[in-house]
Amino acid sequence: MGMSSQPGISSRRLVLLLALYFFFVLNLPLTTKLAGILESLDGVSAGFVLSIPVFFVAALNLLFTLVAVKYLEKGIFIALLLLSSMVSYAMFQYGVVFDQDMMANIMQTHQGEAKSYLNAASLLWFVLTGVAPALLLARVRIEHGGVLKDLLWKGVSVLGSLAAIGVIAVGYYQDYASVGRNNSYLRQLIIPTYFLSSAGGYVNQTYLKEELPWRTLGEDARVGRPHHNGKPNLLVLMVGETARGMNFELNGYPRDTNAFTREQGVVSFQAVSSCGTATSVSVPCMFSRQPKSDYDAEQAERQDNLLDVLEHAGLDITWLENDGGCKGVCERIPTQSFRPEDGGQLCDGDYCQDGVLLSPLRRALDRPGQQDRVLVLHMVGSHGPTYYQRYPAEFAHFTPDCQRSDIQNCSVRELVNTYDNTLYYSDYIISQVLEMLKQHQAQWNTGLVYLSDHGESLGENGLYLHGLPYALAPVQQTQVPMLMWLSAGLGRENGLDNGCLKQQAKEGRFSHDNLFDSVLGLMGVHTSQYQPKQDLLAPCRSA
Structure with missing residues (x-):
């Protein structure tokens, strides 16, 4: 042999x-x-x-x-x-x-x-x-x-x-x-x-771990205040992706990344920290009753979240998904997902640009009803490393941009230009949603909250993208933008002092922990799950 x-x-x-x-x-x-x-x-x-x-x-x-x-x-x-x-x-x-x-x-x-x-x-x-x-x-x-x-x-x-x-x-x-x-x-x-x-x-x-029993939260939830003008309330909650607060013009950034919303009366919260540095952590955490300090992903997955509590109160909830998945948050909520493989002018087979969210949102706003509503738009936003694919060519506002995925081989200027273009386009989408809400004020008391899931590193200290353990993560990955706009009707429903709200946004320090209670308070939902100290609007709300 x-x-x-x-x-x-x-x-x-x-x-x-x-x-x-x-x-x-x-x-x-x-x-x-x-x-x-x-x-x-x-x-x-x-x-x-x-x-x-x-x-x-x-x-x-x-x-x-x-x-x-x-x-x-x-x-x-x-x-x-x-x-x-x-x-x-x-x-x-x-x-x-x-x-x-x-x-x-x-x-x-x-x-x-x-x-x-x-x-x-x-x-x-x-x-x-x-x-x-x-x-x-x-x-x-x-x-x-x-x-x-x-x-x-x-x-x-x-x-x-x-x-x-x-x-x-x-x-x-x-x-x-x-x-x-x-x-x-x-x-x-x-x-x-x-x-x-x-x-x-x-x-x-x-x-391998034994599944925890399901924990129901907020079964006592109800809309606790009458609508004084007879119109139901409608909130659009926009969940951003990979947007960092320091690159928002409204937060002092010296470039016009908020060219479309800066004259629309939005309030920008200057200091907001995320719950995590990756979507799989931040999105479930920001909708969870658990604060970041005690957040346990396994427990959060086996209990009701903010959307469930709102539904217990009788609100009509819809989730529009354009970021590949809601990480379990919308499992029990009517959801419309945009599949890149279905094609269309704004889809390339791998991703759809956020413009796809506008038509279904318009249809949802046109649908009549007297039930309070919350519409969640989960954006693809600034998802990297192919930032250049997140916006149409006409929104390449900052040039030259980085037309490649190996972003470490682009110059700093090209990389920042490309990333800022994603924010510029996201700002355009937010402005279009605001225009729709303003057009529907005769039928609804309307409001908008935009909040990103986490930030992004763009080469600072040799770091790119996101996902570092929170204790090690730089501020670029943990500081996120948050915008709010309320119609006069929704502001009166909440008894809000606009001057106080602007002061809060400028001087306060907030986090994803504030979302749960702020949305409950904004929509007038009464429940034992509500924690007034976590409602960032509470200090500006009259008795």
């Missing part, structure tokens, strides 16, 4: 090579950060610096030795190479951290959103760092001895790795402890351990 033509390598050597490859190539986001940290420290010993690659290679060698199971190891390592390559690119180029919230965000990503991250740079990175070594591994024959010999070598490898880690710990414990304590986020950059543990946590949380 002839020898196999496949080149061979022993399992233990393969494991060591993989440990070296993962540290020196795939962990580039980690080593880059470490280099910057070490460069900024005074009096760092050469021994400590030289011990770092030995420490990580030993730790990875230990991990890979434990998972190197005969007949399974090749498939496991090929999968790890491919996944780690993609994770490495996102972390290195955009500063993304793959925690459990990010895993949830990935699992809820639709096809069009996933495609927006494909570009020449990401594909080249994936081919060179993931596909090429995976193909090389697929071609080699992994050699094993007998069972006892394999176990002996595994034992030697494990003990050798532990010995190396132990010696380093004895010699440089204080250095590692100091760098680790002052830069605790570094553990989140280690590939593949952190993203694998996050994925395991997500699977356990989503599929």
Whole structure:
């Protein structure tokens, strides 16, 4: 019987090579950060610096030795190479951290959103760092001895790795402890351990944990005040996507990103923080009764939210969806979703621009009735990285813009121009909704609230996009815009002092936590779930 033509390598050597490859190539986001940290420290010993690659290679060698199971190891390592390559690119180029919230965000990503991250740079990175070594591994024959010999070598490898880690710990414990304590986020950059543990946590949380019983909230809700002018109330709640408050002209930004709404009497709240840094967290949280400080996604998913309480009060609720999904918030509410694959002038097969929301909103406003209404418009807004696809060509107000998805390769000016164009177009959509509400004041007491889910990084400190753990996230990802407009009728229904409201918006500090109670108060809903201190309108409402 002839020898196999496949080149061979022993399992233990393969494991060591993989440990070296993962540290020196795939962990580039980690080593880059470490280099910057070490460069900024005074009096760092050469021994400590030289011990770092030995420490990580030993730790990875230990991990890979434990998972190197005969007949399974090749498939496991090929999968790890491919996944780690993609994770490495996102972390290195955009500063993304793959925690459990990010895993949830990935699992809820639709096809069009996933495609927006494909570009020449990401594909080249994936081919060179993931596909090429995976193909090389697929071609080699992994050699094993007998069972006892394999176990002996595994034992030697494990003990050798532990010995190396132990010696380093004895010699440089204080250095590692100091760098680790002052830069605790570094553990989140280690590939593949952190993203694998996050994925395991997500699977356990989503599929393996016993489902909590359903908790109904606000069954006592009712509209508690008469409509003095005989007209029902109608609120349009616009949920923005990836808009950051600091780029709103109405908040002092020196560009005309609010060219369409600045003369329409809207009130802009200057300091509003989000509940999360990703849609999958922020949208459920902003509609939840739970405050950010106590927010538990599992509990929130198994209890009524703001829209349910409004429906308990007898309001007519409709959700118009243009951002790929409401993250469970609208499950029990009549919903109209816009599917990019259905085509149309404003859809490209992956996304629909927010202009698609206007016609169904107009039809909803024209529908007669005496029942109070809340219409929610979930916008695609400023969703990246393909910002240039979020607005029609005629809304390329700031030029030159960045007509590509590998945004790190655009100039700062191009990137900011493109992002600001998304806000400019969103402002146009908001202005069109305002015009409709003003035209329907004879039939309704109308109002509008616009609030974004989270912000965005545009290259500041090397960070792009969003989704960093909240404790690490920069203000660009957590500070969001909030606009409000109320017709004279709805303002009188609430007994609001406009001067007081403007002062609140200018000087107050608010968050997504205020949405639940502010909407209940604005719509005159009485319920034991209402917390007046969280209603940002309460201080400006007369008795």
